[in-house]
Amino acid sequence: MLEPEVLKYAAFSALPDGGNPAGVVLSAGELDEPAIQGIAAEVDFAETAFVTGVRGDGALRIRYFSPIAEVPFCGHATVATAIAFAERNESSGDEPITFATPVGDVVIAVSHEEQGIRAAFTSIPPSVRELTGGDLAAILRLIGLAADDIDLELPPRIAHAGNPHPVLVLADRETFDRFTFDPHEARALMDDRGWPATITIAHRVAPDRFGARNLFPVGRITEDPATGAAAAAFGAYLRDLSAVPVPSRIMIEQGSHVGRPGFLTVDIPMTGGIVVSGHAVPID
Known part of the structure; x- marks a missing residue:
C-alpha cells in the first residue's frame, strides 16, 4: 500500500507562520486506526484530518486525530481540509462541501477571494x-x-x-x-x-x-x-x-x-x- 500524501496547512491565517497548523490526508480510506493514529503522532500538530471515504450522497467521511487520540470534531482542520479539497477540485467552483463527521454532518461553504479560498463551516446545533x-x-x-x-x-x-x-x-x-x-x-x-x-x-x-x-x-x-x-x-x-x-x-x-x-x-x-x-x- 502506498503511503498517503500528508498535506500541511495553517488555518485561520493568510500566512503560513500564523494560525493553527493542521495535517490533512485526503485519501485515508485504506488506513486502519493504528495507522491513522501513527500519522497524527508523526505530524504532531494539534489535529490531523483524515478523509476516509465518500458517502452515497457525496458527503466526505472525515475523522480527526490529535497526536494521542481521536477528537470528535476539529474546526481548524475542517477549514484546512475543505480548502485543500477545493484547491484540488477547482471544477466544483464554490459548491458547498459536506463532511460526515463523528458528531454529525457539517456543511462547509467555500468562496474564492483575493486572499485565497475562504471556508465557512456551520456547526451542529449547539x-x-x-x-x-x-x-x-x-x-x-x-x-x-x-x-x-x-x-x-x-x-x-x-x-x-x-x-x-x-x-x-x-x-x-x-x-x-x-x-x-x-x-x-x-x-x-x-x-x-x-x-x-x-x-x-x-x-x-x-x-x-x-x-x-x-x-x-x-x-x-x-x-x-x-x-x-x-x-x-x-x-x-x-x-x-x-x-x-x-x-x-x-x-x-x-x-x-x-x-x-x-x-x-x-x-x-x-x-x-x-x-x-x-x-x-x-x-x-
Whole structure:
C-alpha cells in the first residue's frame, strides 16, 4: 500500500507562520486506526484530518486525530481540509462541501477571494449549560486566578458545538495576557472531566471583538493557536447569554500568546448552528 500524501496547512491565517497548523490526508480510506493514529503522532500538530471515504450522497467521511487520540470534531482542520479539497477540485467552483463527521454532518461553504479560498463551516446545533462550582474552582486553580477575575457580565459556562468547551471570560486584559498554567495538570483535569478539546479563556476587547486562549495540552502543544470548534462554541455561549445582538458577527483574535496569531470570523444567527470562517494556506 502506498503511503498517503500528508498535506500541511495553517488555518485561520493568510500566512503560513500564523494560525493553527493542521495535517490533512485526503485519501485515508485504506488506513486502519493504528495507522491513522501513527500519522497524527508523526505530524504532531494539534489535529490531523483524515478523509476516509465518500458517502452515497457525496458527503466526505472525515475523522480527526490529535497526536494521542481521536477528537470528535476539529474546526481548524475542517477549514484546512475543505480548502485543500477545493484547491484540488477547482471544477466544483464554490459548491458547498459536506463532511460526515463523528458528531454529525457539517456543511462547509467555500468562496474564492483575493486572499485565497475562504471556508465557512456551520456547526451542529449547539448547547450551553452551567459550569459546576467544582469545575470552575478547578479551572481557576489551574490558571492561578480567583472568581473576582471573571467578567461579571459573562459568567462561566460549558458550550458544546461539536465538543464540550468550558468557557471563562476574564475582565482584565493584563490578567488575560499574563496567566500561566501547568500543562500536565491541565491534561489531568481535562481527562478527569472528559473534556476532549480545549478550555477557552477569553477577554472582551470590544463589543464585537474578543481575545481567546484555548488550553490544549497534547504532546509539545500547550495552547491551541486558533480553534474553530471552540469559536463555534463561544458564539453559542454569547447567544445563550444575550451578550451580543443576533444575528451578528464577531471576530476572535487567538494565537499571539504562542507566536502564531490568527483571526476567526464567527457569524451568530438567531437560531441553529454557528458559522465559523477563515482562510488556510499551505505550510512549506
